[in-house]
Amino acid sequence: MSPGEVAPALLRPGVPVSAPFGRRLCRVTANRATGGYRLFSLRDEEGPAPLPGQFYMLAAERHWEERGQRPFLPRALSVAEVSGSRLDFLIEGVGPGTDRLCELQAGESVWVTGPLGNSFSAPRQLSPSAAGAILVGGGIGIAPLAFLRRTLSERNIPVRVLLGFRSEDHSGGVEDLFGACEARLASDDGHRGHHGYVTDLLLKVLEGDDAASAAVYACGPPAMLGAVGSLCTARAVACELAMEAPMACGFGACFGCAVPKAGGGYLRLCLDGPVVRPGEVVAVG
Numbered sequence: 001m002s003p004g005e006v007a008p009a010l011l012r013p014g015v016p017v018s019a020p021f022g023r024r025l026c027r028v029t030a031n032r033a034t035g036g037y038r039l040f041s042l043r044d045e046e047g048p049a050p051l052p053g054q055f056y057m058l059a060a061e062r063h064w065e066e067r068g069q070r071p072f073l074p075r076a077l078s079v080a081e082v083s084g085s086r087l088d089f090l091i092e093g094v095g096p097g098t099d100r101l102c103e104l105q106a107g108e109s110v111w112v113t114g115p116l117g118n119s120f121s122a123p124r125q126l127s128p129s130a131a132g133a134i135l136v137g138g139g140i141g142i143a144p145l146a147f148l149r150r151t152l153s154e155r156n157i158p159v160r161v162l163l164g165f166r167s168e169d170h171s172g173g174v175e176d177l178f179g180a181c182e183a184r185l186a187s188d189d190g191h192r193g194h195h196g197y198v199t200d201l202l203l204k205v206l207e208g209d210d211a212a213s214a215a216v217y218a219c220g221p222p223a224m225l226g227a228v229g230s231l232c233t234a235r236a237v238a239c240e241l242a243m244e245a246p247m248a249c250g251f252g253a254c255f256g257c258a259v260p261k262a263g264g265g266y267l268r269l270c271l272d273g274p275v276v277r278p279g280e281v282v283a284v285g
Contacts, residue, residue: 023074023111025061028104029086035172037140038102039080041088042110049115050079052148053242053275056087056114057250060100074111075101076247078219078274080143080177081150090143090173116250117274120148123157123215126238126277130215132158136202136228138220139165144242145219146177153181160184160205160214164198164224167191199227206235215239229278241276245269 024046031040050056059074075097081088093099104110123130133152135145142163152159161183165171168191174183184201185193194201198220205211212235218228219242232239245257250270257269260282267273267281 023057023059023113025109026087026112028106028108028110030106031102031104033172034090034176035174036169037090037092037172039088039090039173039176040101040104041086042112043085044087044112045085047112047114050082050087050147051115051119052151053119053144054079054115054117055144055250055274056089056112056116057247058089058101058113059097059111060104061109061111064097064100073097073248074113074250076116076244076250076270077101078144078242079115080146080173082147088177090140090146090177092140092170113250117270118272120144120217120240120242120275121215123152123238126215126240127212129212130238132160132214134202134205134214134216135159135161136198136216136218136220136224137161137163138198138218138224139170141218141220141224141242141244142173142177143219145217146173148217149178149181158214162186162198162201162205164188164201164220165192197224197227199224199231202228202231206231206237211235211237218242233278239278241278242274243269243276243281244274 026042026044029041029043055076055078057074057076077089079087080090091101093102123133137145149159161181163183164186167189186198186201215238216232217240225241247257247270248254252268252271258266261267262279262282
C-alpha cells in the first residue's frame, strides 16, 4: 500500500460504526498517573472495534451516585489506544464524574456504551494531494490523536505530531501515548518545549513548501480548534477537527451536544461528529 492510502475499514467508513444499544460491564485492568492526567485501561470483550476519533460513554459501576453532586450521567471519553480487546483512555479529573473515573482501580468495573460517533478520514479522502498528516493536540485532546497516529503509521503514511499544554499540572500522556514517535511540544507557561501556543508550531509547518501535501487533524480546547481551522482555511489546507461538548446519552436523543451548523440548523456531535471540518460548523472556538 502506497503512502497516503488507508484500508477503508481503518478510518472514516462513510457511516459511524454502530455500537450495541444498551451498556455493558467491562473490567478495569490498569490505572496510572501520566503527568497531571490518568491513563486507565479496560477490557471490552463484546463491543466492536473502534475507529480513531470515536468515543465511549463511561460510568463507574460502584460509587457513581453516592456523592454530593451526584454524577448520574456517564462521561464521554475519546479512546486513546486500542490493543485487541483493551481500550485505553486519558482522563483529567475536573468534577465528580471524572474524579471517580480517575480513582478506578484494577479489578473494578465500568459501564461502557460505544464506540460512538464518526471517525477521522484518511488524508487522501480529505484532499487528493495529501500524502501525509499533521496532528495538532491540545491538553487532554491529545488522546484521540494517539490512536490516529498509530493507525496512519501502520499504513506508512508520514505523520508529524505537534502537542501543546497549558501548564505542567495540565499535561501528560506524551511518553505513554507518543513515546514511539518524535513530537514537537509547546506549553503556555514554558515548562516544556516552545514557550507559547501549539498553533505557533503549526503556523511554522504550514509556511513550509510541502504544507499542501498533508492534511491537518486537531483535537483540543475550542480556542485552539478555532485557530487551527482558521490557519488551515486561509492556506487551503485540508483539515478535520475533533470537538467536545456536554453529552448525556451519546445517541442523539438529549441534544446536549448540539452545535450551530454553517448554513443553519445544528449538528449533534455524538452522531454527526465528534469529527467535523471547519466549514461544517459556525465559528469553532
